[in-house]
Amino acid sequence: MESSMAEHHHPWTGSLYVDGRFRPPAAGGSLPVHDKSSGELLGVAGDAGPEDVDAAVASSVAAQQAWAALPYSERAAVLRRAAAALEAADGLRELIMRETGSIAGKADYEIASAAGELFEAAALASRPVGEVLRTGHPGRFSVAERVPVGLVAAITPWNFPLVLGMRVIAPALALGNALLLKPSPETPLSGGLALCELFEQAGVPAGVFQVLPGGEAVGRRLVEHPDVAMVHFTGSTTVGREIAGTAGSLLKKTSLELGGNNALLVLDDADVDQAAMIGAWSSFHYQGQTCISAGRHIVDRAVADAYLDNLTARAAAVTVGDPLRDGTGLGPIINDVQLARARRLLDDAVAGGARILTGGTNEGRFFRPTVVVDVDPAAALWTEEIFAPIAPVAVVDGTEQAVALANDTGYGLVSSVVGSDVHRATEVARRLNCGMVHVNDATPQDEPLAPFGGIGQSGLGGRAGGDSNLEEFTERRWRTVTGDPVHYPY
Structure with a gap:
């Protein structure tokens, strides 16, 4: 070093x-x-x-x-x-x-x-x-x-x-x-x-x-x-x-x-392994502490079980600890205020019926990557920007439900769509109300020549x-x- x-x-x-x-x-x-x-x-x-x-x-x-x-x-x-x-x-x-x-x-x-x-x-x-x-x-x-x-x-x-x-x-x-x-x-x-x-x-x-x-x-x-x-x-x-x-x-x-409350849409023809890798990076990189992290995973029922299994396995495999140590994947939440907010969002969602598939624990400010399902759509974990390594997942039936749920937010920063049929995924992407959208890639993207920014509350x-x-x-x-x-x- x-x-x-x-x-x-x-x-x-x-x-x-x-x-x-x-x-x-x-x-x-x-x-x-x-x-x-x-x-x-x-x-x-x-x-x-x-x-x-x-x-x-x-x-x-x-x-x-x-x-x-x-x-x-x-x-x-x-x-x-x-x-x-x-x-x-x-x-x-x-x-x-x-x-x-x-x-x-x-x-x-x-x-x-x-x-x-x-x-x-x-x-x-x-x-x-x-x-x-x-x-x-x-x-x-x-x-x-x-x-x-x-x-x-x-x-x-x-x-x-x-x-x-x-x-x-x-x-x-x-x-x-x-x-x-x-x-x-x-x-x-x-x-x-x-x-x-x-x-x-x-x-x-x-x-x-x-x-x-x-x-x-x-x-x-x-x-x-x-x-x-x-x-x-x-x-x-x-x-x-x-x-x-x-x-x-x-x-x-x-x-x-x-801020953003960004959606990652996984279509019914998605390559599940690829989609879960994209989803894990979108929600967990840098402890989820970016405005362009994915705070809502919207997954078609046809691939939901396989996606959840794959995403959960990826989350469980991440090493959390001191960033100066080799092999560390995630470091600490930035401060105690942000940690307390993350705990409140997650705990309130669980109290409202959500289920944690992996993670959900922390040692001090070191927060395990977390996958959670059955979140009440009115819960703050679903409606607010999270800024922690938490991936809430909702299961939908078809692209119409997926698009409607993705657009059901006052934010409009970034979304991603994952699907094998690129033309179809692109058509879905065009229907999303946000300033940036990526097909078959993660929500966190930034290039000096690209117009970066959002609409609405973003x-x-x-x-x-x-x-x-x-x-x-x-x-x-x-x-x-x-x-x-x-x-x-x-």
Whole structure:
């Protein structure tokens, strides 16, 4: 195992990153960060307050226009250097594993995907930013151009802190914006402070990228601040509603990537072994703690018994424990609050008649992968986002029932359909009300060029990735130029 970033004193200790330097919070607050498996202290971040937000915003506003005025090739070069530095960062892999409680494969994915976001954003910087419009006025030149939003505030979650932060940071910077990042208090190191030196070495000017670890007061001030032009939030639907309400009253641009109660449909002609592998990965990977995990398995009766047997066997075979140990498949639930919620959802479902086929137990925050059937469709385990390694399974008769049950939710993030007849499975997929759908693959999918996002309670309809980032992180401006004299009545 590579040397741990947490074994040494770092410039970020007790600090925020404001105006190109690490400094303590104005009020002197601190934010301890612990290994999610052992409880060992990993480090201490600064705990920002509203005063720090104001200072950082002022620095960003002062720096943003000069950054936007740089030739696109210079911004692109900065992002490419940042990607190379990220790929070579010593100790980042172990830091992610320890700070998030994830296995090595998940940490490797985060680093590779975050670097991919930077490389793709570097290409985004050279995309055309305008179009010439036809005009009915002789002598007038009319163009629609894209201009940076200005200052973007990103409030990011703890589950994939590096890649979900970079999904916003990279395109926002590429397109000439400044970025203020508030990572989750659970993961302020891999989610923010560990990036600051990398960006500084890559050539990001002071004030263009800043990190403010902290709690609710910091997030609220960022949303309310009049000089923050746009707020991006990834997290729960409950908090997203609050942000949308505040930002809406201020007529402020928002991008909300919220929760999901995602369905995996297994059709009557599915290859059961393949379907169960897809189902196990969809519900159990990273302890089920992603917005794109499958929270509802909807299985045709013709293959239900075989599917349940196979899924149960796969769940029972997973090793749960310290992610730093070889062979571990799942680490711990992120904290005691999430653990208590998972236990409540499962226990309430069982009290209502559900049956656990495997799992359902935990030792501390280490929760066994769980398969449960006969869940009341009104139970919270079926209707709410779970965020734990629990796979509720419902048996249906035919595709009509499957589609109706899958669409019976206010969420609309992602679904998957598994079936041997690809044409038929694709037709079923087209009927599902969600922002993303996958045929014969797991619900957790993410690519830098793909439009990622949901509908309904899963988001406001904005998308991250590829050309969608042009819509997210720029505003369209109409500009005309008239060379000949104009004449008006007065």
